[in-house]
Amino acid sequence: MLFPASGAGFRPPRHEQAPAHGDRPLPRTRPVPHEPLPYVQATIDELGTPLAGVTFVVVDLETTGGSPKDCAITEIGAVKVRGGQVLGEFQTLVDPGCEVPPYISVLTGITTAMVATAPRIDAVLPAFLEFARGAVLVAHNAPFDLGFLRAACEQTGTAWPAAASVDTAVLARRLLSRDEVPNCKLATLAPFFSATTSPCHRALDDARATVDVLHGLFERLGPLGVTSLEELTGLTRQVDPARRRKRHLAETVPHGPGVYVFRGPHDEPLYVGTSNDLRTRVRSYFNSSEQRSRMTEMVALATRVDAVPCAHDLEAAVRELRLIAEHKPRYNRRSRFPERALWLRLTEEPFPRLSAVRRTRPGAGVFLGPFADRRAADMAMAAVHEALPLRQCTSRLSPRVTTSACALFGMGRCGGPCTGAQSVAEYALVAEVLRAAVAGDPGALVGPLLERVDRLAAEERYEDAAVLRDRVAVLVRAVRRRQRLETLAAVPEFVLARPDGAGGWHLTVVRRGRLVAAGGAPRATSVRDALALLRATAETVPGPDGELAASVDETELVLRWMEKPGTRLVEVDGTLACAAPGTGGFSGFLARVEAGRALRDPFADGRRLGTRSRPDRVVVA
Known part of the structure; x- marks a missing residue:
């Protein structure tokens, strides 16, 4: 926008100039012609x-x-500031309509008795919104605080104001380096900026500390030339110019579901991803919507993007898994090493024992799992040993040779087969409980463990009860997972169909848990003809019958797709049935454990608060 210049660049006509003191006024005559007024570009401050x-x-x-x-x-606690000056404060307790959990009381100091006489949120919201009218909302980890406020407005029927917002956590990640602060938590930033109030998980004190952090961050904006609200809100959406210049890599990527592969300067796969709209997803890597530091580094190295269109989302997810397992791209974190999954094996010997192994072999014993890491495998093994007196020694025992007993025998945790106190037949009865649990009925294995959890809780040994409960949950999940995998491994072939949302069908052919063909039958076309073509061109699966022909992750993708509402089983060759009674009776127990896990870490939002490295950090040009 152009405005007339002021000062030395602008002179009023002579007849409009004020007369000097003592001079006679000039007569009114014709205006004296003058040069055209020059124009200058307005500054950012003016715009x-x-x-x-x-x-x-x-x-x-x-x-x-x-x-x-x-x-x-x-x-709710809030502080209103302008120009570095505090204009007002707002603080009130709110009755949540339920009891405050004990761990929240320990964290914040707010108890149920404190909020019993406090106003409800429908009475507090109008006062807070009036306090914040016309202001820019600021919060540390803004999605958490503003998310609760928006949800409260929806519940009470109150209109949420269209106000701008600033997240000091995001702003700190943009302006501070890891050399200055190890992370961008409020408890770390407050002492770094010498805040006058220490955050203590009380709303008003934390808001006061955030004010000092905000002002400290504003001091960092001056050398960057950020002086306006528009620049501040756009600071977190800055895109590195080098990354923006690579937008042409997405020009050849089609729309629709599929897999995309970013390749490096030596044609090596850097990152493999999947999306229901390939073009839109790939383009997002070159704009402000992608803020992950490792993705920024990956895009800086990428020279090409390959796209693999797929028939539907299941095929895309399976192809992504296979490509990641095959190429192991350095910027993928999940599913790179499926061969590292752990299993618990009940060995095949006169006195079998549990051992953690990396591979399963037909006829080599009973296998339970797989487990994502060693910790989960150890928890499941500990749960089995809590329920069954299986031996835990690693030596190979013979029924004809006896040795001295270990400490577990004296504690009653082992039947002592090494001493001859337990015969092969008696020990086999103990091992059969685990075999039956994996095969179909875990009640005899899990039931006594849950009874012990209740007994420990009744004795107020809550920590011991929680440890055992978590072990049992890991064990039950492993049994359920194994039974589900064996269900698909036993089926030579079956065909699934799901509506595509446009009057047609997405089709999938699965053989022994492996996706071997995927396609579709558009609206007004024959599904049978499309299926016949798919089955004729489907992949042939090698290996013995009854064994999985795919990775565990791939088979679980097929299971989840099959269990989605609307999926239909079109054809099946063989028997598709789950073990009875299975783990269905423990679904309520697993749901309670999951709910308890969320309560133990109530504020986890899954976002990393560590500072970011180049080129995300803003630096002075």
Whole structure:
């Protein structure tokens, strides 16, 4: 926008100039012609909203948990500032309508008795929104606080104001280096910026500390030339110019579901991903929506993007798994090493024992798993040893040779087959409990463990009960997973169909748990003809019958796709049935454990708060 210049560049006509003191007024004559007025470009300060004139409301909440779906607000604290001056404060406890969990009381100091007489959120919201009217909302980890406020507005029927927002956690990641602070948590930033108030998980104190952090971050904006609100809100959306220049890599990528592969300067796969819209997803890597530091580094190295169109989302997910397992791209974190999965094996010998192995072999014993890591495998093994007196020694025992007993025999944790106190037949009865649990009925194995959990809780030994409960949950999940995998491994072939949303069908052919063909039958076409073509061109699966022909992760993808609402089983060759009674009776127990896990870490939002390295950090040009 151009405006007339002022000062030396602009002179009023002579007849409009004020007369000097003592001079006679000039007669009114014709205006004297003068040169055209010059124009100059307005500055950023003139076009944007200066930060010094913006009113900010820094807000912090205390809640009963981490999700607004099933948790509520217990306290709201806010500080209104403008130009570095505090204009007002807002603080109130809020009755959440339920009891405050004990761990929340320990964390925040807010108890159920404290909020019993506090107003409900429908009475507090109008006052807070009036306090924040016309201001820019600021919060540390803004999605958490603003998410609860938006949810409260929806529940009470209150309109959420269309206000700008600033996340000081994101801003700190953009402006601070790891050499200055190890992470961008409020407890770390407050002492770094010499905040006058220490954050203590109370709303108003945390809001006051966030104000000092905000002002400290503003001091970092001056050398960068950021002086307006528009520049501040756009700071976190900055895109490195080198990354923006690589947008042409997405020009040849088609729309639709499939897999994309970023390749490096030596044609090596850098990253493999999947999407229902390939072109849109690949383009997002070259704009501000992609903020992961490792993805920024990956895009800087990429020279080409290959696309593999797929018939539907299941085929895309399976192809992604196979490509990651085959090439092991350095920027993929999950599924790179499926061969490293752990199994618990009940060995085949006169006195079998449990051992952790990497591979399964037909006829080599009973296998339970797989487990994602050693910790999960150890927890399941400990649960089995809690229930059954299986030997834990690693030596190979013979029924004809006896040795001295170990400490477990004296503790009653082992039947002592090494001493001859337990025969092969008696020991086989113990091992048969585990075999029956893996094959179909885990009740005899898990039932006594759950009874012990209840007994420990009744004795107020809550920590011991929680440890055993978690071990049992890992064991039950492993049994369920193994039974589900064996269900698909036993089926030579079956065909699935799902509606494609446009009147047609997505089709899938699976053989022994492996996706061997994928296609579709558009609207007004014959599904039978499409199936016949798919089965004729399907992959032939080698290997013995009854064994999985794919990785565990691939088979579980097929299982989840099969269990989605709307999926139909079109044809099946063989028997598709789950073991009875299976682990269905323990579904309620697993659901309670999952709910308890969310309560133990109520504020986990899955986002890393560590500072970011180049080129995300903003530096002075």
